[in-house]
Amino acid sequence: xxxxxxxxxxxxxxxxxxxxxxxxxxxxxxxxxxxxxxxxxxxxxxxxxxxxxxxxxxxxxxxxxxxxxxxxxxxxxxxxxxxxxxxxxxxxxxxxxxxxxxxxxxxxxxxxxxxxxxxxxxxxxxxxxxxxxxxxxxxxxxxxxxx
Ligand code: RB5
Numbered sequence: 001x002x003x004x005x006x007x008x009x010x011x012x013x014x015x016x017x018x019x020x021x022x023x024x025x026x027x028x029x030x031x032x033x034x035x036x037x038x039x040x041x042x043x044x045x046x047x048x049x050x051x052x053x054x055x056x057x058x059x060x061x062x063x064x065x066x067x068x069x070x071x072x073x074x075x076x077x078x079x080x081x082x083x084x085x086x087x088x089x090x091x092x093x094x095x096x097x098x099x100x101x102x103x104x105x106x107x108x109x110x111x112x113x114x115x116x117x118x119x120x121x122x123x124x125x126x127x128x129x130x131x132x133x134x135x136x137x138x139x140x141x142x143x144x145x146x147x
Pocket of ligand 1: 008009010011043066067068069072
């Protein structure tokens with residue numbers, strides 16, 4: 001899969017763990033930065049380009065990391081066509097895709113450990129949207145807001 005990753009200073013260290021992890025799984029990884037640790041950087045500068053790439057279909061899924069994962073999810077969800085969520089448990093990591101067609105997972109670099117992050121990412125990437133009528137109906141109501 002073609003996967004995009006992005007992080008600010010709060011998520012930088014975790015992003016640097018995630019990148020080789022994804023490559024080892026055989027994914028093509030597009031890194032939207034940050035490319036160095038800079039405590040003065042701002043998550044929208046990395047997360048919004050990642051979210052736009054997901055929305056435009058340039059990458060299939062995205063992984064956005066900030067300190068808590070909150071700012072990353074707030075920013076990503078402003079981009080039309082993006083369905084992003086902060087994930088802190090295994091169930092939500094796959095159910096978010098199966099029911100809600102999640103296309104960006106947000107993680108907290110200051111909250112989630114490396115192994116847990118890898119577990120959530122694996123569950124997220126292995127999951128597929130079911131396309132069930134009730135889920136399409138619900139997502140349709142959300143998509144109305146983007147018109
Ligand atoms: C940056 O210090 C921090 O606020 C940011 O990484 C993120 O946690 C925001 O939600």
